[in-house]
Amino acid sequence: MSFINYSSREINxxxxxxxxxxxxxxxxxxxxxARTSPEAKGKMIxxxxxxxRTLFFDFLPLSLGEIRGxxxxxxxxxxxxxxxxxxxxxxxxxxxxxxxxVADSQIERMEANLESVxxxxxxxxxQGYDLNRIPYVVQYNKRxxxxxxxxxxLHRLLNPRKVPEFQAVAPTGVGVFDTLKQVAxxxxxxxxxxx
Amino acid sequence: xxxxxxxxxxxxxxxxxxxxxLTRDASAKVVFLVDKNxxxxxxxxxxQDLDTTSLASLTAGNVAAMGGLAKLIGESEFPSQFHEGxxxxxxxxIVGGKVVLVVIFDSKTSLGLVRLRVRKASDELAxxxxxxxxxxxxxxTPNPLAEITDDDIDNLFSA
Numbered sequence: 001m002s003f004i005n006y007s008s009r010e011i012n013x014x015x016x017x018x019x020x021x022x023x024x025x026x027x028x029x030x031x032x033x034a035r036t037s038p039e040a041k042g043k044m045i046x047x048x049x050x051x052x053r054t055l056f057f058d059f060l061p062l063s064l065g066e067i068r069g070x071x072x073x074x075x076x077x078x079x080x081x082x083x084x085x086x087x088x089x090x091x092x093x094x095x096x097x098x099x100x101x102v103a104d105s106q107i108e109r110m111e112a113n114l115e116s117v118x119x120x121x122x123x124x125x126x127q128g129y130d131l132n133r134i135p136y137v138v139q140y141n142k143r144x145x146x147x148x149x150x151x152x153x154l155h156r157l158l159n160p161r162k163v164p165e166f167q168a169v170a171p172t173g174v175g176v177f178d179t180l181k182q183v184a185x186x187x188x189x190x191x192x193x194x195x
Numbered sequence: 196x197x198x199x200x201x202x203x204x205x206x207x208x209x210x211x212x213x214x215x216x217l218t219r220d221a222s223a224k225v226v227f228l229v230d231k232n233x234x235x236x237x238x239x240x241x242x243q244d245l246d247t248t249s250l251a252s253l254t255a256g257n258v259a260a261m262g263g264l265a266k267l268i269g270e271s272e273f274p275s276q277f278h279e280g281x282x283x284x285x286x287x288x289i290v291g292g293k294v295v296l297v298v299i300f301d302s303k304t305s306l307g308l309v310r311l312r313v314r315k316a317s318d319e320l321a322x323x324x325x326x327x328x329x330x331x332x333x334x335x336t337p338n339p340l341a342e343i344t345d346d347d348i349d350n351l352f353s354a
Contacts, residue, residue, distance in 0.1 A: 002199035003234040004339050007207035011340070012234045042248045047256070056260070059233075059252045067347045070340075075233060075252065091259040095232030097199075181352045188348045191199075194338040 001095035002191055004070075012073045013187050014095055015180075018120050019102035020112035021053070021081035024141040027170035028102060029060045029076055032180060035173065036062060054080040057092050064184060074184055081116070090123050098135035098187040099124075100179055102170075103158050105140045105148035113158055131161075135186035138165040139179045144172075200230055201339060206327050207237070213316050213323075214239035217296075221312035222304035224283070228320070229254045229295045236294060250297070254287060258295050275313075277306060288313055291321035 003012040017025040026046065033044045042061035049055050058078040063071060079089040101120065103113045121131045138159045140151060151167060159165055164182045168175030202210075214226045218240040225240040227247060233255035238247050262272045275288035286298045286309050296317060298309050330336065 001230070001232050003202070003230060003232075003236075004199065005202040005207070005236075006339070007202060007204050014232055014234075043246055045249055045252065056256060059249070061248045061252070065351050067343055067351055072351065087263055088260075091256070091263055094259060095230075185348055185352060188340075188343070188351075189345070192338075192340045192343045192348070194341065 002097050002187075008071075009069055010071045010073060011067070011188075011191070012075065013097040013184075013191070014075045014077065015098045015100065015183055015187065016092060016096045017076065017078040017100045017102055018089075018093075018116065019081055019141075020104060020109060020116040021083070023081060023102045023104040023109070023113075023116075024168075024170040025078035025081060025102050026054055026058050028100075028139075028141075028168075028176050028179070029058050029078055031170055031173045031176045032062065032076065033060055035177075040064075053082065054078055055085075056080065056088050067188070072184075072188070074187075076180075083115075086119065086123070089119070090126060093123050093127050093129075096124075096127075096129070096134070097190070098183045099131075099137075100183050101136070101138045101158070102141050102168075103138060103154060105142045105154060106145055107147050107149050110149060110157065113154075117158055135183060135190050136161065136163045137179055137183045137186065138163060139168045139175060140165065141168045141170050141175075143167045143174070144169045200234070200236075200327075201331050202236065202327070203330065206323055206330075209323050210237050210320065211239065213319050217298070217312055217316040221298060221300065221309045223298045223300040223309065225297075225299040227251070227297050228290075229297060231255055231258060231289075231293060231295060240299075245299075254295055254297055258287060258289065275310075279306075286310070286313060288317060290317045291324045293324060294320070296320065 040063045045059040047056035060076040062074045079092045124131050140154045166175040166179045214237050218226045225242050227238040228236040229251040233252040235251035265272045278285045288296050290296050
């Protein structure tokens with residue numbers, strides 16, 4: 001849920017990175033954090049287990065600049081990908097303005113991807129959102145690995161809505177900012193429309 | 196999509212005033228107000244030394260998690276919670292079902308006084324948020340972002 005503050009001239013929006021366990025959601029945020037100037041970002045918070053698996057969420061506040069005198073701020077969140085953290089995923093989707101689905105391109109993770117998209121659809125609908133309408137982009141991550149499915153196949157299985165999609169290698173940053181910019185753009189366009 | 200929260204100058208001044216007064220009346224160190232989705236609405240007291248953005252996000256996460264726990268045991272939510280530290284303590288309470296009022300305090304005051312002052316401030320804040328909701332829902336209220344063009348959005352990402 002966006003927050004528009006006339007007093008401080010700010011637009012605040014929430015973007016959630018969703019996807020199966022170990023698909024690279026946290027790595028996306030870590031790359032954004034590492035490559036953003038200090039004045040444009042806040043502290044990155046990771047609520048993770050001792051083995052660095054996301055336990056509740058990662059959080060990164062980001063300023064993207066000004067539109068007509070309004071500072072635009074985006075709060076980026078990841079969800080825990082592991083199946084049994086579903087209760088936490090539902091909580092993090094509350095008030096979301098845009099979603100990035102991070103898919104693991106490896107053939108053996110295809111079922112996990114499909115399961116996670118379906119889980120996203122269900123959890124969004126429980127919050128009153130429709131995956132077919134919400135600002136949404138898909139990222140095919142881990143394109144550098146040898147055993148990946150083709151983009152055509154990933155597109156066919158994971159992107160029936162034909163939303164913007166990006167190939168990515170999150171640790172080196174390939175596709176990371178393209179994905180973020182696109183979802184931010186969709187969110188602002190939706191807000192302008194009065195969504 | 197949910198239209199989100201819009202804060203206007205007039206209501207913001209009133210909310211800030213209530214938070215300032217609560218800080219003084221409860222002898223608190225910091226008071227801040229966060230929406231349930233983690234956006235900071237207002238802060239008062241010695242907030243300049245604190246990372247209020249992170250505090251807001253973690254507050255929302257905490258309240259959401261406690262809300263989830265409440266539902267599991269058959270409660271609708273826990274309207275307030277208190278965390279006591281060695282030096283600093285945090286009191287959080289849900290106002291009007293939508294926002295969270297957070298008070299950070301130390302041994303200069305007491306939980307009893309904080310609770311008492313929070314109750315009064317909560318009633319006043321709840322009325323202002325009702326007023327805001329009515330204002331936002333009133334027919335003919337312009338979309339604050341309607342004047343933004345596609346070019347404005349593109350320009351944001353051209354750098």
